[in-house]
Amino acid sequence: MTNIEFDRKHIWHPYTSAISPLPCYEVIGASGTQLHLASGEKIVDGMSSWWAAIHGYNHPQLNEAAHLQIDRFSHVMFGGLTHQPAVSLSKRLLEICPEGLNRVFLADSGSVSIEVGIKMAIQYWACQGRSEKSKLITPRGGYHGDTFAAMSVCDPVNGMHGLFRKSLIEHLFAPAPQIGFDKAWHPDEIAPMREMFETHHQHIAALILEPIVQGAGGMRLYHPEYVKQCRALCDEFDVLMICDEIATGFGRTGELFACDHAKITPDILCLGKALTGGYMTLAAALCTEQVAVGVCEGEPGVFMHGPTFMGNPLACAVANASIEVLLNQDWQTAVKAIETQLKQGLMPLEDLAQVENVRCLGAIGVVEMKRSVDVAIIQKAFIEKGAWIRPFGKLIYVMPPFISSGGDISTLCNAIKYGIERCT
Structure with missing residues (x-):
């Protein structure tokens, strides 16, 4: 055979x-x-x-990084231990990601980083004594992964997860952005999202979106002002903003991060895919100091998430090399x-x-x-x-x-x- x-x-x-x-x-x-x-x-x-x-x-530099690290050690648990590849990677991410992000949670796949981001947002509000803020809002046409929390914020009609709708937590979906990336902006574009914020903000923990490019949900390219206006709505209505840059991060849209087109910083940023240049599975969820501290105030006092291969040294070493290759050209x-x-x-x-x-x-x-x-x-x-x-x-x-x-x-x-x- x-x-x-x-x-x-x-x-x-x-x-x-x-x-x-x-x-x-x-x-x-x-x-x-x-x-x-x-x-x-x-x-x-x-x-x-x-x-x-x-x-x-x-790629010779990525190959070398992998060989050097595997000869040292390929994996150790991240609970109670740390290592230079993870420290170097986290430092580098905080240097290059949108200003204001201050904490790094290293995960093992893009979908898991979305799960982490959603859990962070919901736990943040629960620890602030506002557990009613447990819903997410997102534009239709999005795609955030195939695990359950990620599926729950993918497009509920035209996405690939309709079969599971009765098993998923129901979130809020605003109309998809319609104005193209290079078209003239019109303020009516953000009106439906604003209306939903006005009606539901007391129950919304976070807005999640893929900035500029809606990926596997339809490959739509939309106007940076929409992202900027969403950031403003989150600030106005006391809602966290999660940006899913798993597909767009590390230069794919012409800016290092798609958020940079809109010149905004999310409260939580999810990265994956190109993080290691395609060599290893690795992801990250970055957040602001406010979110990190807020998540750990009150019970349970810790963030209850810990993938087995979190902070994998081999993946972190290759990610460090990939970022250096990118930025040095x-x-x-x-x-x-x-x-x-x-x-x-x-x-x-x-x-x-x-x-x-x-x-x-x-x-x-x-x-x-x-x-x-x-x-x-x-x-x-x-x-x-x-x-x-x-x-x-x-x-x-x-x-x-x-x-x-x-x-x-x-x-x-x-x-x-x-x-x-x-x-x-």
Whole structure:
């Protein structure tokens, strides 16, 4: 039995059926921006391994950091112990993240950092004697992960978790932002959110949103002023603000953090994905001193959360190296060049009858179709043209590594055009 045959029969992959799974392609190597398949193809990765591998694959500095740390020790429990990789990483995050964040909770995945952020917000108000503030509010169209608290703040209608609605805590959903990133702002945009704050603020612990880019919920790019106005509402109505930058953090939108487009600091910031450059699973929930102290006032006096692999030294060491690689290069110019080329290659696709909309920002390119695509068929066409692209629903999108060359971006854009014309 080949690896692919065994995989199809016994291994369950994300977002696919155990009865009729989508095709899988075996990877035997990876370097730079390319994945090397067992069938012989070398294909440009347009997904950065789900938005994480911003420096590409087999990066010498990240490899070295991993080797050095694993020769020292790969893991120790974080309860009662600490280590240099975690200390260095936390220092660096506090230096580069929006000003005012002062505490770092190191988690082991993006979804867990969302769980942590939500628990922080609810416990904060409970410890202030305001336990009635236990609901969250969020714009529709969002996606925050697949664990239960995270699912509860994903879009309840068009998201992927509708089956679990009766098992999830019910939160408050405002209309999704509609004004595009580069369009003219109108104050009516924030009016529905304001109305919900006015009506429900006494029960709202926190507003949670993905600043600037709603990711897996629909890849929408929206106006920075919306984020700024949400910050103002939270301040006015005594509500905490949680920003989910798991997908957007570390330069993806053209700013180091998407919050920087709006020049705001959230009360809680969730990070993941690109934190380690795609090498290891690691996440973080940062918060202000006010939140950290408030969470620990009154009973139980501690924050009751502790993932087994919290602060994993190996992951922290690689994260430190990844951040250094990012900040020691002209990443903004690289991301801007990717954005320019994505616009040149993808915007003309709006003329195709099958295409609803094209939008690009930073190292993100999105082609929204009028109908859902057949992933198995169109992905095979992408591979024929030398590209790895993983669509979902109506969306064909790319988030390539920041090291992608002009040739790499051309390959991705040409593959998308070919796949649309041939397979839709």
